[in-house]
Amino acid sequence: MKTPLNDKNDIKIFILYLLENINYPLDFVTVNDIVMQNEFVGYFDFAECFAELLDAGHIIETNVDGVSHYAISPTGSHVASQLQSSLLAPIREKSLKSALRLLSFQKRGAKLKCESEECADGKYKLHCLITEEEEPIFDLSVVINSETQLDIMKKIFEERPEVIYRGVMALLSGEVDYLLS
Numbered sequence: 001m002k003t004p005l006n007d008k009n010d011i012k013i014f015i016l017y018l019l020e021n022i023n024y025p026l027d028f029v030t031v032n033d034i035v036m037q038n039e040f041v042g043y044f045d046f047a048e049c050f051a052e053l054l055d056a057g058h059i060i061e062t063n064v065d066g067v068s069h070y071a072i073s074p075t076g077s078h079v080a081s082q083l084q085s086s087l088l089a090p091i092r093e094k095s096l097k098s099a100l101r102l103l104s105f106q107k108r109g110a111k112l113k114c115e116s117e118e119c120a121d122g123k124y125k126l127h128c129l130i131t132e133e134e135e136p137i138f139d140l141s142v143v144i145n146s147e148t149q150l151d152i153m154k155k156i157f158e159e160r161p162e163v164i165y166r167g168v169m170a171l172l173s174g175e176v177d178y179l180l181s
Contacts (some may be wrong), residue, residue: 004091005040006118014041014095016072016080021096022103025062026067026071030106034099037160040091059158082105085104109133114157118151119143124150130165 005011015035018024022034028050035046053059058076062069074081084092106109113129123143130138138161144150157164169175 006123007044008045008049008052011041011045012053012058013080013083014077015046015050015053017084017092018095018099019070019072019079020077020084022099023072025064025068025071027069030175031070034102037097037098037102040095055144078167092102096155098159099164101160104162110137112158114154116154126150126153126157128161128164130161138168140168 005014015031017069019031026034032043035041035050037134041049050059053076054061054070057073058079059070060073062071106139107178110130110132111128115127117125119125123145124156125141125143127141128138129136129140130134145151166177
């Protein structure tokens with residue numbers, strides 16, 4: 001899959017944009033996860049651009065409990081605010097929503113698991129699980145008729161698990177009754 005952001009300057013602006021909008025220090029693995037989760041940036045491009053931003057002083061490294069954390073510097077913040085419009089709005093918006101969702105799930109200790117298997121009758125079974133502190137808070141299995149539909153459902157769950165969770169909870173609690181009539 002070809003990544004939409006290939007220009008180093010765009011990737012740097014993208015990294016700064018996300019750090020600017022998150023606005024608190026993150027460890028390297030988390031920065032990596034939020035930048036790469038929508039596959040707009042490849043790993044090697046991310047690592048190279050991140051190191052250059054750090055060297056240029058656009059990102060500041062701090063030590064929190066023996067672990068390096070990274071935040072945007074005032075200079076990096078200025079660059080991000082001036083140049084963020086050069087990034088496509090859908091890329092910015094989708095990435096920021098995904099990053100905030102990932103961070104929210106991390107803070108709560110939520111973990112996702114999404115598995116699929118082909119059934120003997122040619123149908124497919126999708127199993128979606130969300131756990132918090134090792135306890136399941138959402139556990140759903142569904143049988144699907146086509147592999148195409150399976151792939152779509154799996155992708156949507158992985159991209160927007162909190163929306164699926166809230167939607168199922170709203171339906172089951174009767175908060176959304178227009179679908180039930």
